[in-house]
Amino acid sequence: MLTNTRVDVVVVGAGLAGLVAARELRAAGATVQVLEARGRVGGRTLNHDLPNGEVVEAGGQFVGPTQKHVLALAKDLGVATFPANDAGDTVYVHGARAKRYSGDIPPDYAALPDIGVMMARLERLTRTIDLAKPWNSPNAAELDKLTTESWARKLSLGRGGVELLEALLASAYGTTAAEASALFTLWYVAGAGDEDHPGSLARLMGVAGGAQESRFVGGSQLLSLRMAEELDGAVTLNAPARRITQTPGGVTVSTDDQAWEADHVIVATPPHLVTQIDFDPLLPAQQAALFARMTFGMLMKCEAIYDRPFWRDQGLSGQGVFRGQSGPVCSMFDNSPPPGEPGVLMGFLGAREWKNWSTRPAHERRGAVLRSFAKVVGPQALEPVDYFEQDWTLEPWTRGGPTSVLAPGVLTELGRWRDVPHGSVHWAGAEHADYWNGFMDGAVRSGKDAAAAVSATTSRPTAARSTETRTEFTTGESP
Amino acid sequence: MLTNTRVDVVVVGAGLAGLVAARELRAAGATVQVLEARGRVGGRTLNHDLPNGEVVEAGGQFVGPTQKHVLALAKDLGVATFPANDAGDTVYVHGARAKRYSGDIPPDYAALPDIGVMMARLERLTRTIDLAKPWNSPNAAELDKLTTESWARKLSLGRGGVELLEALLASAYGTTAAEASALFTLWYVAGAGDEDHPGSLARLMGVAGGAQESRFVGGSQLLSLRMAEELDGAVTLNAPARRITQTPGGVTVSTDDQAWEADHVIVATPPHLVTQIDFDPLLPAQQAALFARMTFGMLMKCEAIYDRPFWRDQGLSGQGVFRGQSGPVCSMFDNSPPPGEPGVLMGFLGAREWKNWSTRPAHERRGAVLRSFAKVVGPQALEPVDYFEQDWTLEPWTRGGPTSVLAPGVLTELGRWRDVPHGSVHWAGAEHADYWNGFMDGAVRSGKDAAAAVSATTSRPTAARSTETRTEFTTGESP
Numbered sequence: 001m002l003t004n005t006r007v008d009v010v011v012v013g014a015g016l017a018g019l020v021a022a023r024e025l026r027a028a029g030a031t032v033q034v035l036e037a038r039g040r041v042g043g044r045t046l047n048h049d050l051p052n053g054e055v056v057e058a059g060g061q062f063v064g065p066t067q068k069h070v071l072a073l074a075k076d077l078g079v080a081t082f083p084a085n086d087a088g089d090t091v092y093v094h095g096a097r098a099k100r101y102s103g104d105i106p107p108d109y110a111a112l113p114d115i116g117v118m119m120a121r122l123e124r125l126t127r128t129i130d131l132a133k134p135w136n137s138p139n140a141a142e143l144d145k146l147t148t149e150s151w152a153r154k155l156s157l158g159r160g161g162v163e164l165l166e167a168l169l170a171s172a173y174g175t176t177a178a179e180a181s182a183l184f185t186l187w188y189v190a191g192a193g194d195e196d197h198p199g200s201l202a203r204l205m206g207v208a209g210g211a212q213e214s215r216f217v218g219g220s221q222l223l224s225l226r227m228a229e230e231l232d233g234a235v236t237l238n239a240p241a242r243r244i245t246q247t248p249g250g251v252t253v254s255t256d257d258q259a260w261e262a263d264h265v266i267v268a269t270p271p272h273l274v275t276q277i278d279f280d281p282l283l284p285a286q287q288a289a290l291f292a293r294m295t296f297g298m299l300m301k302c303e304a305i306y307d308r309p310f311w312r313d314q315g316l317s318g319q320g321v322f323r324g325q326s327g328p329v330c331s332m333f334d335n336s337p338p339p340g341e342p343g344v345l346m347g348f349l350g351a352r353e354w355k356n357w358s359t360r361p362a363h364e365r366r367g368a369v370l371r372s373f374a375k376v377v378g379p380q381a382l383e384p385v386d387y388f389e390q391d392w393t394l395e396p397w398t399r400g401g402p403t404s405v406l407a408p409g410v411l412t413e414l415g416r417w418r419d420v421p422h423g424s425v426h427w428a429g430a431e432h433a434d435y436w437n438g439f440m441d442g443a444v445r446s447g448k449d450a451a452a453a454v455s456a457t458t459s460r461p462t463a464a465r466s467t468e469t470r471t472e473f474t475t476g477e478s479p
Numbered sequence: 480m481l482t483n484t485r486v487d488v489v490v491v492g493a494g495l496a497g498l499v500a501a502r503e504l505r506a507a508g509a510t511v512q513v514l515e516a517r518g519r520v521g522g523r524t525l526n527h528d529l530p531n532g533e534v535v536e537a538g539g540q541f542v543g544p545t546q547k548h549v550l551a552l553a554k555d556l557g558v559a560t561f562p563a564n565d566a567g568d569t570v571y572v573h574g575a576r577a578k579r580y581s582g583d584i585p586p587d588y589a590a591l592p593d594i595g596v597m598m599a600r601l602e603r604l605t606r607t608i609d610l611a612k613p614w615n616s617p618n619a620a621e622l623d624k625l626t627t628e629s630w631a632r633k634l635s636l637g638r639g640g641v642e643l644l645e646a647l648l649a650s651a652y653g654t655t656a657a658e659a660s661a662l663f664t665l666w667y668v669a670g671a672g673d674e675d676h677p678g679s680l681a682r683l684m685g686v687a688g689g690a691q692e693s694r695f696v697g698g699s700q701l702l703s704l705r706m707a708e709e710l711d712g713a714v715t716l717n718a719p720a721r722r723i724t725q726t727p728g729g730v731t732v733s734t735d736d737q738a739w740e741a742d743h744v745i746v747a748t749p750p751h752l753v754t755q756i757d758f759d760p761l762l763p764a765q766q767a768a769l770f771a772r773m774t775f776g777m778l779m780k781c782e783a784i785y786d787r788p789f790w791r792d793q794g795l796s797g798q799g800v801f802r803g804q805s806g807p808v809c810s811m812f813d814n815s816p817p818p819g820e821p822g823v824l825m826g827f828l829g830a831r832e833w834k835n836w837s838t839r840p841a842h843e844r845r846g847a848v849l850r851s852f853a854k855v856v857g858p859q860a861l862e863p864v865d866y867f868e869q870d871w872t873l874e875p876w877t878r879g880g881p882t883s884v885l886a887p888g889v890l891t892e893l894g895r896w897r898d899v900p901h902g903s904v905h906w907a908g909a910e911h912a913d914y915w916n917g918f919m920d921g922a923v924r925s926g927k928d929a930a931a932a933v934s935a936t937t938s939r940p941t942a943a944r945s946t947e948t949r950t951e952f953t954t955g956e957s958p
Binding site for chain 1: 623624625626628629654655656657658751754755757761763764765767768771772774777830831834837838870872873875878879886887888889892893
């Protein structure tokens, strides 16, 4: 029943990384086949249709300066960007209190010294991080032995500083500060830039001048939809890769229905889902151990739709920052489509708030989210015309979000295995990038890198390649 | 091609836990079917035949006081125990130096104060741990935010104390101290006992009076082999469970070749491998997130065989303790079979030493291991008549060892989901026990518990059961 089809490269996963890799390889003259487990393309990007024909995103959506790879791709595909709404005051919520402010610094005067200490220390330390080899950074071993929470405590931060850090990470990681290695957090911040602009916390967390500055007209999933259209016929949906078998003659990727033969495979799935694929030969144990430990955080997006963005009339940006336990919403944005209608408010429920709320009945959660929104934009928020949620932990081919967060010890012990090809199998995905790791830009960058690596190998003589492949398996040397 | 066979209970995994569960259920009158992914039973226990007809273990092997569940099982199956060799001096290796000693305290005078402080503090704190609900222990939240390494540093331990801790955990966890939550470590020590004997570090790490006190005549795998024999015909090998589907009418477990229908399923695989099974309905996200984070440490066992245990003539026990980086061996035991011939030395390579050595060519690793052995018992160790290794990270249905080690934040955030049934799917395995978690005794206890839970449910009226099952899925309430 299985039919074997031969292509130059099989790509597993039709998210941004996989589709970019396929597109690049096809442009270079290779034949490609993309296998996607879901019934749709786009991975962690997902458009949600609004009644007026506009779209809003249920997944990754923002784009900002230095994210040149995804911006270039969008331009190439004819997808425009527009600025996320940033006009007006942000609201800082602390328990029952809510306070308007402008600028980057929340008006939490008790926590201000902490915030200052933490940001200064973070910015200083991120400049010492070796982005390509974080395990070689000064004090890497010591920093990787600490949770981000222990690291913050060492700065003698008070409760306010730590609670604000928890709120930031709940949205950014979908984890608590105790679950992330301090070295990982510093490295993650250090990657919020590009070769010419060193990473910074302000760029990572900011709207104006930061990673939340702009959005894509037509929704971020449009990038993947356009690429899939271009690759017409070369993307198979509902086809999870079950087995990847390598022989000196090539690689076979088996789905439930079919087997595909190729010279190379690019696996562009979330790293922790790689462990669901049977590899023959097995992945090196270190690499398998690393991928298993690259678990995603826990995050859901909740969005309420109103006739119009009424908060703008009141001089509010629709943005809200919630100090720990003030939610359930951890952070909040005006997510209205470019014409400004309908009005959409979007909030993240991450980490502990996700845990507390994800299993509650839907109507209770909706009520709690709307009450969070109301703290920021007033009681009108309680009466949306529509409401929807996307819990990424319930997507079997994602199982969490937004990205892989590494626990203490993992980066220094196993991190160097992240991108090492397994024979003719290469890796791509947002978690396989140094700059903008976990972001759409990181995904696009990783797809281009994987395609380039495959092209480079393909240009070598075949005989040499197969010998090399076999040698890698038998000696299995460390990277 | 698929044929559906109906039984009362399907058990996934023919390790100790799964086989015990099947055995108990069958004794209670249920029909059972055990599905095992490997071509053998026994899970992380594995006998290795010696040329003289004796056996030695390549996996879990030791048994000791308070491990009453596995001891009762052995008695029931007619498997005898014998004392592990403990006569003679142990050798403490620190770099190039090796020092004989007797008793429990290594003769590292510089590190002695540290060891004293650490042990006293550990023993005191373990008594405060709520074993069934560690997240309710005093200071649980704070302790779970710390790595075990940070916790030790807070005691102001010097380099000697921390290095010795690393050596202990390298064998006990297969991880570094930075990878394990402090709360997890305290809980793990607190479980080294039973309802009448609170857990203690001495019992966990000790030979005489401890978890390494005795061994099974015929090898620990004999327990599983005997149970499989009893279950004749009800254990199918080479049958990995791929999919578990629940309907109001029951549960279907599908392998590549066949589907089995049952009222209940007990999944008794390593928790992190549960994520490889497709569940319909999906596991609750919290439970899936927990299981994904219950990754195993990294451990291999290296054993050298000699005509006779020559070290005993010199008054040596064959036991060695290696302070950090003195190895590659982290700890070492006389592993000779009960007649005392041949002589067998066994060493663990865990965590960093595993990482440094597992990918090196086999002959280099063999040489390094034998040189470690020679530091303890002299140069005769360099000339074994045979040598073998078992790297548990390379076993596709284990992928590490000896047990699940939880990173900071996991126990308090997700730990309560460990044993929660998913509709009619129950859980068993060494990681599903509070006492002797990760040990054979924990596996046996968990198998009995799962069987009892299934029997309790089965005795309720069927109509009530299916309603309840559906309710659980729709509300998905927290445990």
